[in-house]
Amino acid sequence: MSHTYELTAEVRERSGKGAARAVRREGKVPAVIYGDKKPATPIALNYKELNLKLHAGGFLTTVATINVDGDKVRVIPKDYQLDPVRGFLMHVDFLRVSRGTTLTLELPVHFINEEEAPGLTRGGVLNVVRHTVEVHVPADQIPENLVADLAGLEIGDSVHISNIALPEGVTPTITDRDFTVATIAAPASLVSEESEEEAEGEEPEVEGEGDEEEETEE
DSSP, rough: OOOOOOEEEEEEEEOSHHHHHHHHHTTEEEEEEEEEEEEEEEEEEEHHHHHHHHTTTTGGOOOEEEEEEEEEEEEEHHHHHHHTTTTEEEEEEEOOOOTEEEEEEEEEEEEEGGGGOOHHTTOOOEEEEEEEEEEEETTTTSSEEEEEEEETTOOOOOOEEEOOOOOOEEEEEOSSSSSSEEEEEEOOHHHHHHHHHHHHSSSSOOTTTOOOOOOOOO
């Protein structure tokens, strides 16, 4: 399960670009809490504290609690903006999370037992098709990642979503097909050797062969 955390915020009295710039000059990040059929609440959070959470990993998949002037609100970050030049955190959108809420999230895929995959130990390459998988998940049961077991896989084998044991309550948003998450591809050297062998096995075509001229009697 993702580890929750708590942040302290204060309500922003004014909104707009000018007010947001003033908040940033104070070392804070302008943000907004919305959803759950309630009015949006503009807030300001401590920049250093929030920036640490952003870079700690799992920011967009972890439910947090924001203490807004003594009122504790459960939220999950839905989006954030960075300065395109300096990379500073500029703004964050938080979605209110109530009991029983189901979220749609991108969960990272974690691959295990690579050393037990014959295809990889023989020089094959793990070709990751999807680094993340979009799923529906209960807000109170968000796993840190999905686990794909590579044990026993040979070159040419694939890992489909059906091969991944999904935690209780977690379902993929794509339901019309058993989509591929990763494959074990042949190493480039092996592919090159096979191509050369195929080329050597082809008989060269001789110009004019089989087109003998017929002799005519005069």
